[in-house]
Amino acid sequence: MFQPLGVFIDQFLRGFRSTREVLALKSGLELLRKGKVAEAIKEFDVAIKKDPRNGTAYTLRAVANGAIGKYPASLADANRALELNPNSATASAARGKAMFQLQMDRVAALAELDKAIALDSASAYQFVNRGDVRRQLMDWEGAIADFSKAVALAADSVTIFYERGRAYRMQRKLVKAAEDFNQVIELNPSEPQLALAFAGLGDVLRLAGDQKLGEANIQRGLEINREFVAIYFYQLGALFGRLEQFPTALNYYNEAERYGFQSVWLYFNRGTIRLKQDEYVLALTDLTEAIRLNPQNNKSRAHRALTFLANNDYANAISDIDLVLQAETDSETLGLAYYIRGMSRMQLDDDSLLSHAISDFSAAIQHGNSSANVYYSRGYCKLNTRDAVGALEDCNKAIELNPQDACAYYYRAKVYRYIQNFAQSIADSTTAIELDAQQSDFYLYRGIAYFRSGEQQLARADFDKTLELDSDSYIAYAERSNLQRIAGDLDAAQADIAACLKACPDAFEKYAKAAFLYHDLGDIEGAILSSERALQIQLDHHDATLVQQRIADWRDSQ
Numbered sequence: 115m116f117q118p119l120g121v122f123i124d125q126f127l128r129g130f131r132s133t134r135e136v137l138a139l140k141s142g143l144e145l146l147r148k149g150k151v152a153e154a155i156k157e158f159d160v161a162i163k164k165d166p167r168n169g170t171a172y173t174l175r176a177v178a179n180g181a182i183g184k185y186p187a188s189l190a191d192a193n194r195a196l197e198l199n200p201n202s203a204t205a206s207a208a209r210g211k212a213m214f215q216l217q218m219d220r221v222a223a224l225a226e227l228d229k230a231i232a233l234d235s236a237s238a239y240q241f242v243n244r245g246d247v248r249r250q251l252m253d254w255e256g257a258i259a260d261f262s263k264a265v266a267l268a269a270d271s272v273t274i275f276y277e278r279g280r281a282y283r284m285q286r287k288l289v290k291a292a293e294d295f296n297q298v299i300e301l302n303p304s305e306p307q308l309a310l311a312f313a314g315l316g317d318v319l320r321l322a323g324d325q326k327l328g329e330a331n332i333q334r335g336l337e338i339n340r341e342f343v344a345i346y347f348y349q350l351g352a353l354f355g356r357l358e359q360f361p362t363a364l365n366y367y368n369e370a371e372r373y374g375f376q377s378v379w380l381y382f383n384r385g386t387i388r389l390k391q392d393e394y395v396l397a398l399t400d401l402t403e404a405i406r407l408n409p410q411n412n413k414s415r416a417h418r419a420l421t422f423l424a425n426n427d428y429a430n431a432i433s434d435i436d437l438v439l440q441a442e443t444d445s446e447t448l449g450l451a452y453y454i455r456g457m458s459r460m461q462l463d464d465d466s467l468l469s470h471a472i473s474d475f476s477a478a479i480q481h482g483n484s485s486a487n488v489y490y491s492r493g494y495c496k497l498n499t500r501d502a503v504g505a506l507e508d509c510n511k512a513i514e515l516n517p518q519d520a521c522a523y524y525y526r527a528k529v530y531r532y533i534q535n536f537a538q539s540i541a542d543s544t545t546a547i548e549l550d551a552q553q554s555d556f557y558l559y560r561g562i563a564y565f566r567s568g569e570q571q572l573a574r575a576d577f578d579k580t581l582e583l584d585s586d587s588y589i590a591y592a593e594r595s596n597l598q599r600i601a602g603d604l605d606a607a608q609a610d611i612a613a614c615l616k617a618c619p620d621a622f623e624k625y626a627k628a629a630f631l632y633h634d635l636g637d638i639e640g641a642i643l644s645s646e647r648a649l650q651i652q653l654d655h656h657d658a659t660l661v662q663q664r665i666a667d668w669r670d671s672q
Contacts, residue, residue: 139171139174142158146181158171169194170195172191172195173202173205189213191208192208203231206227211223211227238263241263245260245261254285257281258281272301272311276294276298276310276314284353286321298310299311309340310335310345312338315328316329316331347367351364351367351383352379363383367387381401385400389421394425413447423457431454446482449482456491457491472496485515485516487521493506493507493508493525497528510526524543527559536563536566540567543559552583554579557579558577558589561580565596570600577593577594588613588623591613592630594610621648622651630664641668
């Protein structure tokens, strides 16, 4: 992969002021030139041990640590180098880059890179450094400006032309991108770099409409170094993924895989995109492959659990999360994991799991996952454990966190309906509908609140709208059946009962609901027979006790 180290080493050597300094650090620099960064760091360790006030050694070690992603160590070395030499441009650049990669104050990080350029405006390396950061921020204009200044200072650097070519490609300035990739090829760098340049040129030519010549250049790159061509396309996939241009990202990930790129992150990234696009089978395939390549990668396992959850496979979601929680220490991953397990337990429709779901949502919040979704989900579980006060607090917090989240108002409407504050329940349901008018349940539960408050015409309109959006809403049929009965239209009520039973999700629910409706129509014997049939089907159902109590009450009333 291209790194600005080549530019740095050449210019740094020229910047030495004494033979003694060159001799002390030359071996480390030569190792850096050969790409043996870990060995170079050991040489710089020796130099620092011999002279703890050798600011140059700290600077070089900061650069080397940054080159292999050891940014905390790089930042520590850069800070020490600047204590010894506050005017070290390279140390400021290393500090700025480390701060950026560690996601610290990005304004301050760019200020450090600006300072490095102010201290050493004749160094191409400083402009390449800032250009690289601007590229990662997707500031293509700023990156191109920095790379162009670097070209003017080091016109023989393949690194600069390649990076500027990539920036031009993202701006779809295809002629300029092709010119830069061709310049890399003319400079005839090492084979991996040459392969990358041919891949870039081929990609640009295809975008420009010359499919045949584009494929020929990509093939040339594959012949030189297949691995680096695959990496080029993988990087484009990752970039378009960050831009949320998912179809383009998937195309490039597929191409990288076709050229032999096998990486946990390819399968993880592609799997998460497919999850976002509701392609659950393909997402599971990718995330399972990511886990196979690295069973210790808990991010992959957590996102596979999220895919199971989205596909209503709650048992497998919980199984994956249990494994994640055995070994994970990263707070962000833990926050996601506890949320997924809480949601899975909530969806299993088992009252005995609700307290565990509440504990999971609380743990998710403790680990920083404090989204509106987590709060109103916990609120829903609290409501179902008869903790209306706690449920209302959580739904209020969810709305505070995201006033545009329709579900937060929907769940709070449920809480208000439970405590029989129908006016507030209707108000919150109306707000939810204003935010998202295509959710059938929003109309259903506003209709129930209207019905309970005596507004039968408004309730009927909401039940009709519910069934327009979801013809399988058995609760809407049941509620509308009751309206029809009250209005005296028993034939319509019976028709809604039949539709309700047809739409019921399982046999127990079907007969239990039928019993309730038959009772409302005055058919007590039919209600008792339907209830007994429900118990015959599933005596261990979580509503079985309630059904048994109804049978006893109805028999007493005969």
